[in-house]
Amino acid sequence: MPVNIQKRFCFLTCDAASYLGDNLRGIGSKFVRSSQMLTSCSECPTLFVDAETLLSCGLLEKLKFSVLELQEYLDTYNNRKEATLSWLANCKATFAGGSRDGVITCQPGDSEEKQMESLAQLELCQRLYKLHFQLLLLFQSYCKLIGQVHEVSSMPELLNMSRELSELKKNLKDATAAIAADPLTTESEPTFNSTEAAIQSILECLKNNELVKAVRQIRECRILWPNDIFGSSSDDEVQTLLNIYFRHQTLGQTGTYALVGSNQSLTEICTKLMELNIEIRDMIRRAQSYRVNTFLPDSSISGTSL
Template structure:
């Protein structure tokens, strides 16, 4: 954490926003896969895991912040941001570890019971299956709970930055960037239903460097020729992979917003923008907390029933 001038810290939100997209995709895929394996067993706990996954899916964007390093320092936010980032990194490392543990156990379950499909089981050892399913639920629950902690940590980080709203000397570009983001999303949706065209060729543009490409995109953004800007950044990612234009796995809208903000504030300080709603993040965190509590309760009940059926195999109580 030797970032004394804030030049690295200002990119925290952009990095996490991109990371969030990746986490969400993998998390939902793993949850769906595990829920399919569980089927209707264990009192339908798989559907509860799916509900938790759907809450995350409903959050298409992660709230993010744009501001310059000087503003970060002048508002006394740099050290607090560093502390929150360390906490966020710790939660992220633990999340990755638990994600790997859940994936490995699910693979183990599938290998042990290849005939399992939902609640239809081709095996002579149903007790072993239940034991493995319970362990899968435990690992999946820990993963979902760790995601909740990660969300809450980022929510706290965003909350720290909201103090800039109360500084009248600062220029607030939030409305401008939120409007631009919404318009870019609409343009992206239009591209999705149209044949992809090479806008560089159709407009007769000659791009000889990434710097010229950036200027071309910025002109498109200023003139609200957003479809062209989106197509150009896709081409630039092919020509200059992992450069200033980012990679294909990164959100192109977020990258364009970042380029636009950096250009608009070039050579000046005291500007910020808050994208997305902090309230939305808080609401999602609350929903995840509620679902995690329900999942934990269901797992505990399933474990209790298993203990009863183990010691009293003739009991009428069953899963």
């Protein structure tokens, strides 16, 4: 699952849990745990394959439905995320500091403001739950897509470069870490006159295992030709280098693929996430039941929205 979605989701969850209070019948901490489980999942595997091979092995047809399903879940997730963000912002603006004691209550003697705050907090929990459940659906669909992609590895007629690119990816990450650890160490880098010359130089570095030099060169190319084949500064430079390497290693031929990423089965974490979502749903229902049984607000209060 894309890292940017995970990060924003985790930030929103922690922000909402902080507003609600960590001891809010345990709901806040459960939401945080759910987000941590999702964000701890392995990174998205990458499939390297040419268009002709993608068609000939039948993978394109297999992926069509899963991609459409993913897009539908993602659109709904984004809508629910915006609704949750808006509600949280309104809660913060309307009520000072959120829950004081970390418990949702609506007692008969409470002030109207306290009653409204409790109702608003319960609504926030409901919206956050729907958001978490939608991301779970997105995650399950994503896992199904990964499973379909992994089926490619069972096709003997294809040339598998997965191990070669996986090793290159690991070493490139080590190279970027080495540069980050010693940023003051520089070397004389050529200023390329053309993209063709730059690509040829980068390929030579990758083939000769001069990976630190290759990373530095891709960074220089992004300055010289922003948003070109080298990508922008916000793109993953390791991924860009892998794209260049695979494209030119398989130039003029078909039937080659590489699947780079975790082969870990994600069934177990899907099951745990579903169990946690059910637990959160039941906690919210109990909190709602407690509110109804202890205090029945009049229609003017229950019908008010932020």
